[in-house]
Amino acid sequence: MQVYLIRRAITFAVTVWLAASLAFVTLLIIPGNPAQIILGIDASPSAVAAVERALGLDEPPMVRYLRWLGDLARLDLGTSLVYGVPVGSLIAERLRVTLPLTIMALVLATVLGVPLGLFAARRRGSWADLAATAFAQIGIATPSFWLGIFLILVFAVNLRWLPAGGFTPWSQNPGKAFLSLVLPAFALGLARAASLTRIVRSAALEVLSADYIRTARAKGVPEGVVIRRHVLRNALIAVATVISLETAQLLAGAIIVENVFTLPGLGTLVLNAVSNRDFPLVQGIVVCIACVILVLSLVTDILYAYLDPRIRYS
Amino acid sequence: MNQGTGQNKLTVTARRLRGRWNLVVGVVILLALVATAVASYFYVPHDPNRISVMNRFQPPGGEFRLGTDQFGRDLLSRIMVGSRVTILVGVVAVGIGLTAGLLLGGLAAQYGRWIDETLMRLMDAVAAYPPLLLAILFGSIMGPGVVSGMLAIGIATVPLFARLVRANFLTLREAEFVQAARAAGASNARILWRHLLPNTAAILLVQATIAFANAILAEAALSYLGLGTQPPHPSWGRMLREAQDFLVFSPYPALMPGMAIAVTVLGLNLLGDGLRDLLDPKTR
Numbered sequence: 001m002q003v004y005l006i007r008r009a010i011t012f013a014v015t016v017w018l019a020a021s022l023a024f025v026t027l028l029i030i031p032g033n034p035a036q037i038i039l040g041i042d043a044s045p046s047a048v049a050a051v052e053r054a055l056g057l058d059e060p061p062m063v064r065y066l067r068w069l070g071d072l073a074r075l076d077l078g079t080s081l082v083y084g085v086p087v088g089s090l091i092a093e094r095l096r097v098t099l100p101l102t103i104m105a106l107v108l109a110t111v112l113g114v115p116l117g118l119f120a121a122r123r124r125g126s127w128a129d130l131a132a133t134a135f136a137q138i139g140i141a142t143p144s145f146w147l148g149i150f151l152i153l154v155f156a157v158n159l160r161w162l163p164a165g166g167f168t169p170w171s172q173n174p175g176k177a178f179l180s181l182v183l184p185a186f187a188l189g190l191a192r193a194a195s196l197t198r199i200v201r202s203a204a205l206e207v208l209s210a211d212y213i214r215t216a217r218a219k220g221v222p223e224g225v226v227i228r229r230h231v232l233r234n235a236l237i238a239v240a241t242v243i244s245l246e247t248a249q250l251l252a253g254a255i256i257v258e259n260v261f262t263l264p265g266l267g268t269l270v271l272n273a274v275s276n277r278d279f280p281l282v283q284g285i286v287v288c289i290a291c292v293i294l295v296l297s298l299v300t301d302i303l304y305a306y307l308d309p310r311i312r313y314s
Numbered sequence: 315m316n317q318g319t320g321q322n323k324l325t326v327t328a329r330r331l332r333g334r335w336n337l338v339v340g341v342v343i344l345l346a347l348v349a350t351a352v353a354s355y356f357y358v359p360h361d362p363n364r365i366s367v368m369n370r371f372q373p374p375g376g377e378f379r380l381g382t383d384q385f386g387r388d389l390l391s392r393i394m395v396g397s398r399v400t401i402l403v404g405v406v407a408v409g410i411g412l413t414a415g416l417l418l419g420g421l422a423a424q425y426g427r428w429i430d431e432t433l434m435r436l437m438d439a440v441a442a443y444p445p446l447l448l449a450i451l452f453g454s455i456m457g458p459g460v461v462s463g464m465l466a467i468g469i470a471t472v473p474l475f476a477r478l479v480r481a482n483f484l485t486l487r488e489a490e491f492v493q494a495a496r497a498a499g500a501s502n503a504r505i506l507w508r509h510l511l512p513n514t515a516a517i518l519l520v521q522a523t524i525a526f527a528n529a530i531l532a533e534a535a536l537s538y539l540g541l542g543t544q545p546p547h548p549s550w551g552r553m554l555r556e557a558q559d560f561l562v563f564s565p566y567p568a569l570m571p572g573m574a575i576a577v578t579v580l581g582l583n584l585l586g587d588g589l590r591d592l593l594d595p596k597t598r
Contacts, residue, residue, distance in 0.1 A: 011435065018439035026451055037455070141580035143531060145538050146554060146572035153561050252444030256535050260558070271539060274454045282454045290442040297442075 005302070012298050017069075019290045023283050024068055028061055038081065038277045055081075055279075077284035082276045087284035090269065097167055097265035098258065101181050102250045105189035109246065112193035114239060117200025118231065121208060132197060139194025144253050148187035148260035155183060165262040184261045188253050192246045196239065203238035207231050237307045244300040248293040337588025340523075343581025351397040360388035362395045363546050371564035383553070383567035384560045392548040393574050399542075399549045400530050400578065403464050407529040408522050410468025415475020416518075420506070422476070423483035434480070437473035445470035445532040449541060458541040460533075467532045471525050478521055482514045516593035520586050527582035534575045550575050 027034070035051035036043065052058050056067070071078065077087035120132035156164035162183050168176035207213060208231060216226050255267030262268070266285060273281035359379065366386035374381040380389040418437070422430040443451075449466035456462040486492055492509050500508070536542035537551030545552065550571040557567035 011438075014435050015438040015442070018435055019442040022439055022443070023451060027455060034455070037457075137580055137583060138576070141527075141576045141583060143534055143538075143551075143554075143572065143575050143579075145535065145551075146568070146575065149554065149558050149561060149568050149572075150565075153565060157562060248442075248444055252446045255446060255450070256539060259539060270450055274450055274458075274541070277454065279454065282451060286443070286447055286451050289444075289447055290439075293442045293444075294438075 004305070008298065008301060012294065016291055016294055019294060020069070020072055020287050021065075023287050023290070024065055027279060027283065033057075034277070034279050038279075072287070077287070078280035080273075080278055080281045082273070082278045082281070087281050090281065091266065091285060091288055094264065094266045094269045096170060097181075097263050098251075098254050098267065100178075101184055101188065101258070101263065101265060102247065102254055104181055104185035105192065105250050105254075106243070106247060108185055108189035109192035109196050109250075110239070112189075113196025114200050114235070116193075117197045118204050118227065118235065120197065120201045121204035121231075122227070124205060124208075129201075132201065136194045136197040136201070139191050140198070142191060144187045144191055145256045145260050147190060148184065148257055151183045151187055152261070165260075167263050180261075180263070184257045184263060187260065188250060188257045191253070192250060195246065195249075196242065199238055199242050200235050203235045204231050207234040233307075237304065240300055240303045240307055244293070244296040247296050251289050251292065334588050334591060336584040337592060340581050340583075340585025340588050343577060344585055347397060347401065347578055347581070350394050351401050354391075354394040354398060358388075358391040358394050360391045362387060362391040362548050364388075371560070371567075373564070374566060374570075380570045381564070381566040383557060384563070389553075389567060389570045392553060393550065393571060396543075396548040396550045396553065396571065397574070399460060399537075399547070400533065400575075403460065403467065403533040403542075404526040404529045406464045407467040407471060407532075408525050410465070411471030411475050411525055412518065412522055414469075414472045416479050418472065419476035419479025420483060423480045423487070424502070430480075433476070437476050440469065441473040443470060445528070446535055449532070449536050453536075453541040458544065460543050463533055463536045463542045467529045470532075471529070474521065474525065475518065478517060479514060482517060483510050486510050486513055516589075520590045520593065523582055523586035523589060527579045527586070530575065530582070531579055 033048070033052075035048045035055060035057055038051055039047055049058075056064055068078075075088060077091070079085065080087055080090055083090060116132050116135070120129045123129050152164045155161050163176075163180045165180075167180050170177045213226060213230055216230060217223075221229075254265060255270060257263075258265040258267035259271060266289070270282060270285045272278075273285065364387060366382075369378065369382050369386035370384060372378045372382040372386070374389075378388050378390065380393065382388055383392070418433050422433040445467045448470045449463050452462040452466045453459075486509065492505060495505055495509060533542055533549070534551035534554070537549040538555045540552075540555065543549035543552055553571040554568055557571070561568055
């Protein structure tokens with residue numbers, strides 16, 4: 001296990017380096033001079049040259065890359081062109097919205113998806129199974145932003161139960177802050193719940209047909225215990241593996257859902273940065289999200305080894 | 315005689331399709347999508363960009379089958395024309411993913427060692443970028459538009475195909491029939507063409523169908539965010555965005571394009587599942 005962890009740590013470091021470099025290289029190879037793009041086509045050559053100097057674009061790419069990488073290693077993501085403050089602090093501030101939203105959506109997806117998947121597997125071929133499978137298929141196909149729009153129409157505009165958008169800061173009113181994330185979390189989490197339902201159902205079906213389940217039942221182990229001790233535990237292994245994938249989807253999805261509900265999170269920040277041509281900010285956010293996804297996949301791999309006693313990496 | 319054989323074939327096909335409702339529904343939806351896009355070049359009920367204040371927020375039925383939007387534009391015509399972008403993005407993105415994935419996965423499997431290790435770490439790095447994130451990165455430099463969106467969605471799908479091709483090629487290479495072909499003196503190219511590719515095609519087809527569905531969702535999201543198709547060209551995601559502010563006046567301008575996206579994605583996912591059931595001997 002230790003050897004595995006060391007090897008995994010090395011590959012992780014290499015992958016993070018490559019992923020971060022990709023964001024840098026993309027800005028290099030895609031046509032267009034950032035300074036020109038920031039100032040517009042009518043800008044004078046001297047103004048363009050000044051911005052190029054300010055951005056360090058007048059230096060050779062290799063020098064820029066090494067400096068950028070060095071800064072990144074010290075967790076310095078650069079300074080936003082528009083806000084004039086460090087990209088890192090902007091991201092940290094916006095995470096106060098995006099992180100709780102992602103966690104709420106993930107909890108919702110798990111609380112809804114796992115029991116529903118188990119339930120469908122236990123009643124395979126029944127109407128209940130068909131309904132759960134239909135929910136899963138339709139849920140995966142429904143765009144989160146479309147769902148979000150109609151959640152606003154029904155629960156905010158017509159019923160007036162929850163706010164239609166915007167965000168009250170946690171420091172002002174935690175209750176209101178939570179309520180403003182409920183509808184977005186539903187819009188974001190429902191497709192993930194649907195996807196989890198499918199995965200848990202098929203994982204549980206595989207476990208249910210295993211010999212040890214038949215043996216447990218033959219021994220007279222109560223059905224509830226069989227489900228809890230054997231089926232759920234093994235299905236959870238599947239859940240642990242997909243959770244990193246799901247979280248990646250949730251983070252990307254948060255960009256859209258925050259936009260639907262006008263939440264001041266990472267998603268709205270990155271979109272503003274795109275329209276303002278704030279390259280350091282776009283690059284910083286993109287690298288940050290990619291790294292979070294890589295960390296999650298590392299955690300999942302290790303968790304996987306702990307959850308499944310059959311897996312012992314060497 | 316010929317007619318008899320034809321009928322037999324039909325019966326056999328019908329028998330194969332029995333119990334595979336997801337495959338049938340998937341094929342029907344996909345055909346409907348393609349037919350809609352093709353038909354939109356020859357016939358649309360109204361000019362999709364014609365503004366008519368008199369006809370704002372018409373409910374479905376009558377002259378405007380699916381109703382009209384906030385500018386009085388016909389929703390059906392706009393959905394029909396919008397389906398072209400949907401198909402284009404799906405085909406190009408999956409094409410990029412499939413071609414690059416085959417090439418990179420094949421190279422990794424064939425040469426192994428450091429080439430394999432480097433390519434696979436690179437794929438891990440690309441896989442850390444969800445399609446939307448990559449599209450945002452590209453859009454910030456190339457400017458928002460269909461091309462940067464297609465490119466980003468396509469590149470984001472490459473790791474999926476590359477890993478699949480590599481894993482399949484590695485397993486197949488050890489299979490007895492490939493070893494036998496090698497012992498009989500077959501060249502690498504012949505083994506690739508006659509054995510590895512045909513035996514990977516089924517799994518790639520299934521994956522391509524699902525990747526197509528995901529590409530459509532990603533394009534809709536991009537257009538919704540204003541990073542995909544630019545106005546006045548209609549696209550389903552963009553129609554939703556524009557309709558959002560007028561939801562209290564009429565839900566249909568948002569409902570219809572959303573339904574189009576959901577039904578198309580549902581159809582492609584069902585098709586993918588159906589193909590997997592049909593082609594995977596384990597589930598037969």
